[in-house]
Amino acid sequence: MDLFCERAQVPYVVHQATRGEDAQRERARFLAEVRHSSLPDTALLAGVTTVAEWDTALRQLAAVLPDDAPSIVVLDELPWMLEGDPVLEGTLQTVWDRVLSRKPVLLILIGSDLAMMEQLSAYGRPFHERGVEMVLAPLSPSEVMAMTGLPAADAFDAHLITGGLPLICQEWQEGESRTDFLSRALDDPTSPLLVSAERALAAEFPTALQARHVLSVIGSGERTFGTIAAKAGAADRPLPPGSLNPALRTLADKRLIAVDTPLSTHPGDRDRRYRVADPYLRFWLVFLEQGIPEIERGRSRIVVEAVERGWTSWRGRAIEPVVRESLARLLPDDTWPQVREVGGWWPRSNNPEVDLVGADRAPAREVGFVGSIKWHENGTFDRRALAALARDALAVPGADEDTPLVAVSRSGFSVDGLTATYGPEQLMEAWASAA
Template identity: 45%
Template sequence: MEFFGRQNELARLGRWYSAAERGGGSPGQCLIIRGRRRVGKSRLIDEFVRGLDAPSVFFTASNLSASQELQNFTQAVLGSDLPDAASFGTAPTSWDNALRMLAQLLPADRPSVVVIDELPYLTRHVEGFEGSLQTVWDRIMSRKPVLLLLVGSDLSIMQALNTYERPFYQRGNPVLIEPLTVADVQEMADLSPAQAIDARLVTGGMPRLCLQWPRGANLERFLEQALADPADPFITSGELAIGGEFPADTFAPQVLSAIASGERTFTSTLADIDVSRMTLSRSLTKLAEKGIVAAETPLSVKPSRETRYRITDSYLRFWLHLLQPVLGMVQRGRGDRAARRILAGWPAWRGRAVEPLVRESLARLVPDEGADWSDPDAAVEVGGYWTRSNDVEIDLVGADRAPIAKRIGYLGSVKWHETAPLARKDFAALAAVAARVPGATEETPLIGVSRARSELGPWSAVYSAQELVNAWR
């Protein structure tokens, strides 16, 4: 399978490998790599390791007992290209013993790589694993030119690994693997900028789903192919994620379904599901810890408690709001009818779902170098602004910091219509409410973002799909 994108991630891994290769007093380097399932962590690391001229061992844990995991670890070391790997044939009697034996095998005169994938399984099932790893790392492994990669999909566990109370505190450097960027998706599927943004929203940037997108195809053609088979990963991945990634006490199916239509308040979410306030509060906290829900507040110079909740995975948001309701049609072999239903609701869904991607893109893009309208120090964070009654709702707020700014750099409007460019009425609507954003003034620049290329007109700056995609290059 062809490997696309990830040049920044490969370069980062390469820098840490070079640090181990250079040696020094304590040459060993450790990365704690986290990222949601399906995001391509293992494939990225495999691609990186295969490109090295270095001995390595790659072990992937499973949801097995400690003794079974130990047997699998032994086989992984025996099957590796580490020097003297055959000496591992004397089966270790414990995980502590296994880690010490592995550390002794690592060469002292050349760099090597050790990968322990799905680490959270070991921390759950192997008593004292983190303490053993810390001891072996401090006393043996870190003194050798090794790059140790600890990888896991449970974001909360992987983050906790590096907290003060845990044995491995400050031994590893945290790395978050994000989904593929919109620029990666464009390259993979040979799409126009606007089509690439559509594909990124629908697939969530998950590599397996991105690879299914026909080259040069629009959404309608993609759905025609994906909805023809009820077993297609595009259909099944959402259900598997909802049912398997989140603990039962998060009430993930109910809570995520309730907020899938857009950005929802606590009260409106509570009204849609049959759980108590305390249960919903705990659920949202856990889902936020796992990175699947974002709790956002209005960005301005004044604090606000008007929190809205958003699903961070746009594929899951698409699946819950547009695909899940038509699964029955797909199962009955009427993918064509399901596609028509999805396409009917697509423009309204996309208009809201594109806003987080626009904000992330502008955070990379603005201020323009040499632009006379922007303050380089007042536009490094991008959010939105709204009031409790929603009588004021502004898509884009650029500021010097978040969540409470000192200065507002610009306000903006996103109009993501299929072909219609920005209109003067869009500027007038934004200008009419701009002064109600705390920190904004009559001189605050107003910018526009449109799917279709638009004229500058009264705007301080205008951005199209092309500029948004280029921001990720």
């Protein structure tokens, strides 16, 4: 944020809140940052080290803002400031309406808690219709490819590891292989690859231990309500719905988990599947969280070897939502003019599981295609894979013998009979247009 303000070449101040900070000390730090900022007339605040209310602190800020030139004020981690003083929300709105909005100032309010930030502008809240909401998305696979200098297939791998988080992507040296990157990054206990998730989760769940535990269970690979409850419970007692449902709602509200339903001509709300939404966090929960003690002992090699042993299996599942989103961005096209939704399908028994279903809507009125994903390092999509796809496609409600079959493969195709095929380069094109 400092870099953004510096590039704007206007006076600015950035206040970074501290979680759990006493409101009085928070205001004192805020005033100190204003006094030492590039804003004009900060001499007016000489000797002002603390104030009793946020109203006074914000009006002191207004006094040093220029009247005839642009300036920028950034309040970073606003939700933490509101935890220390809930009255601040209304106070900030009042001072904005009466004083700050009369000056050419850009007020930027930042928070990593998306659910709380969205509530700030909800109907009935002080900032309703007073600002423009922006969600800073992580880097796309195409942007990760540009930063790492990797070919498309390897860039998707890098995306699964980094989640598109710029701080982690910056550590990936151009053209560096996955194993070389992991060996180098995990050799440093303070690497962003290792600590970013730990810090984020500590901020998100200071007290909600139940939701944090459920997140770890989902991260370990449990996807159904029943299996999550069984693993999140104690001994022979599954976690009761009265405890699991609020935890799942908390995780969904924070956008830490995604909830998938099977796509077909039959509604599938009863067959929901849960997954960690962020690829990086999913990678961290599976491979890195338990390996932190080894890394801190200087034995990162053990963790890297564990990643390599489980990589193929983990990646095969982790790439599926990325492939579906890629196809959803590519379609509709001339081949599939009616396809607006791309998902997967599974029955309650999970047998068979179909990787790809293209349809006109959810639930579907018409199934456009059924498909399979084979994301192997070596080995093409072959005759055996096609036979399995043709068999499993018949189980999808709305599909029949005439439903077109498609396939996605990391390493090419060695069979005829598919209506469409997609490789890493084609999937990456879906993201290039949005880069």
